[in-house]
Amino acid sequence: MSSPKLSVSEIDLHTYVDGRLPEKRREEVETFLAANPQEREQVRAYQEQNKILHALFDSVLAEPIPSKWQNPGQYWTMWLKPVAAALAWIVVGGMLGWVLRGEQAGQLATNMDFARRAAIAHAVFSPEVRHPVEVTAEQEEHLIRWLSKRVGGDLKAPHLVDLGYELVGGRLLPGEKGPVAQFMYQDKNGQRLTLYIKTDTGAERETAFRFSQEGTVGVFYWIDRRLSYALSGEVRKEELLKVANAVYQKLNP
Amino acid sequence: MAVPAVSKAKVHFFPELGPKGFSNTSGVLKIVDDADGIVAHIPPLRRYARALTGDYAAAEDLVQDTLERAWRRLQLWRQGSNLRAWLFTIMHNVFINQLKADQGRQNQAVDGAEVKLPVTPPQDYRLELRDLNKGLRMLSAEQREVVLLIGLEQMSYDEVAKVLGVPVGTVMSRLSRGREQLRLLMNRASTTTQLKVVK
Known part of the structure; x- marks a missing residue:
């Protein structure tokens, strides 16, 4: 009894119980157990424990999974903050539009409204885990063709990989007077930026960059060749401006 | 419209991965x-x-x-x-x-469970199940985690060490103590019963 006992440790016994010993070692342990009833009983008891654990708890595996656990969209409370902030700005904007109603205020209100709509679209879709876009960047050609056709302009989704942002994809959204497009980008940390584009620019054909802070979402927006662009993100203003500049330059090579 | 035509050339974001690379990355x-x-x-x-x-x-x-x-x-x-x-x-x-x-409440619960442990004879399997379940409650949380991750979830010892953020040696000693304690608790349960049956 003493000689084989020397070669088998407590760890060996557990590893044997869990079926994780290499074949040769397993045979050695079995030889040892045949000669040592006390350890044999120990091993038998441990094996029995594992069996009983499964008998006790395996039925849980068959329980239907609540739908709230299957859809991360259900965890809406964690996205509530930016959305609520954006909604608050709708109210403020509405009041501002009322106060500023009048001929000369029209264009200003329109521009601010554009930035606000872009910010809301950003706040709503950028936290989406499962469905951030309708068409992914994998089908980029189709995405551009589709959105160009629906929005009624020649759209492009500039590549921003050199700035650390990959194109995720895009979606079609209802705008004030018709469909608008949203392209989504994401950096390696999951930080997302959205580029919101509409074709109706009113009387203006070109503008400089303008910045608007809509709650936690910053927006740079501008008009270029009868397309209105808004780049939104919850990043530092300088970072957003850098990307906005890059977008502008890539659209005007 | 003055806007230049959109390039129709398919551009890959991960050129080094080739056309198939994108869907995976x-x-x-x-x-x-x-x-x-x-x-x-x-x-x-x-x-x-x-x-x-x-x-x-x-x-x-x-x-x-x-x-x-x-x-x-x-x-x-x-x-x-x-x-x-x-x-x-x-x-x-x-x-x-x-x-x-809720450390305080936890301790109370364990004390309460211990008092009631071996009461009825384990003549069928169901009773043994209950004893093990009771025994689990009497292990420390640390031992219980290890016993369950290995015995029930069938994780490797390395994986358990990773999950709990402790060295594999610690996993092994918790496993060893946890299983042995369960064994003794269950023996105690059945010994008490045998005595009762003999009476």
């Missing part, structure tokens, strides 16, 4: 895969939570809290290696935090 597609992956791990997470807490409502809350954390951090999780270990690690952290929060 796109952040979003991966996130969608991971989301589905999380759902696939829900039944074992739930089973483990039930065994760990010994209480239906507490277990469901533990799963809920774990999933909320997981979804929230999923965007940041890009390792691609072991989703299961990652999820169980989150559950371990949530569990330990809860334990710290």
Whole structure:
């Protein structure tokens, strides 16, 4: 009894119980157990424990999974903050539009409204885990063709990989007077930026960059060749401006 | 319109990976895969939570809290290696935090359970099941975690060490003590019974 006992440790016994010993070692342990009833009983008891654990708890595996656990969209409370902030700005904007109603205020209100709509679209879709876009960047050609056709302009989704942002994809959204497009980008940390584009620019054909802070979402927006662009993100203003500049330059090579 | 035509050339974001590379490396597609992956791990997470807490409502809350954390951090999780270990690690952290929060009550519960342990004769299997379940409640939380992750979830010792953030040696000693204590508790239960039967 003493000689084989020397070669088998407590760890060996557990590893044997869990079926994780290499074949040769397993045979050695079995030889040892045949000669040592006390350890044999120990091993038998441990094996029995594992069996009983499964008998006790395996039925849980068959329980239907609540739908709230299957859809991360259900965890809406964690996205509530930016959305609520954006909604608050709708109210403020509405009041501002009322106060500023009048001929000369029209264009200003329109521009601010554009930035606000872009910010809301950003706040709503950028936290989406499962469905951030309708068409992914994998089908980029189709995405551009589709959105160009629906929005009624020649759209492009500039590549921003050199700035650390990959194109995720895009979606079609209802705008004030018709469909608008949203392209989504994401950096390696999951930080997302959205580029919101509409074709109706009113009387203006070109503008400089303008910045608007809509709650936690910053927006740079501008008009270029009868397309209105808004780049939104919850990043530092300088970072957003850098990307906005890059977008502008890539659209005007 | 003065806008130049959109280039129709297909441009790949990961040119080094070639045309097929994109579908596997796109952040979003991966996130969608991971989301589905999380759902696939829900039944074992739930089973483990039930065994760990010994209480239906507490277990469901533990799963809920774990999933909320997981979804929230999923965007940041890009390792691609072991989703299961990652999820169980989150559950371990949530569990330990809860334990710290109501340490006092926890101790009371264990004391209460100990008093009642060996009462009825284990003449059928069901009773043995109950004894083991009771025995589990009497282990320390640390031992219980190890016994369950290995015996029920069939994780490797290395994986358990990773999930709990302790060395493998610690895992082994907790396993050894936990299993032995369970064995003794169950023996005690059946010995008491035998005495009763003899009487």
